[in-house]
Amino acid sequence: MREICYWLLTGPHGGEVAKMALGTDRIRRIINAVHALRDRYAEHVRVDELASIAQLSPSAFHRQFKALTAMTPLQYQKQLRLFEARRLLASGETNVETAAFRVGYESPSQFSREYIRMFGTSPRRDVASLRQLAA
Structure with missing residues (x-):
């Protein structure tokens, strides 16, 4: 089940799937950071950069990212x-x-x-x- 969710959220329509399921602006900003991480997975990406994309402090981003994905940005x-x-x-x-x-x-x-x-x-x-x- 986790792998199915992973493929749905990271696929070409992941943003739309997440919007249907979640819908809040805060979640959309985190999903934008998830997409940035997906696009740059082979690079060293700092949590500060992802937090900036999500318009959150690094600690709030880390907490909300983990709440959404059940893993840390590094694990993801x-x-x-x-x-x-x-x-x-x-x-x-x-x-x-x-x-x-x-x-x-x-x-x-x-x-x-x-x-x-x-x-x-x-x-x-x-x-x-x-x-x-x-x-």
Whole structure:
């Protein structure tokens, strides 16, 4: 269920989905920050920048972001990076090391550790099982 919500909110119509579900101006501003984070997931984005987009103080932004997404901005960015890396790997566009760098990781070993935490298996094994399911 969480993954479905994630894809709905981060998809091309995420803003409209969130507006229908939530509707307040405060939420719309946070969603604008979510979209900025989605667009720049591979970059180092500071919470101060996102808070400015949402027109909130950093502490209020952090609190309201977590209330909306059930995760911190850093956790959200990490999830965006890992899902994009998984997509790149599953499509065969790149290898593990290149995917790690393309989505913003500075260390392939850190990327692999976080990938295992998120998906429960190593990137190579996960991609092999995804490809097997697709076949």
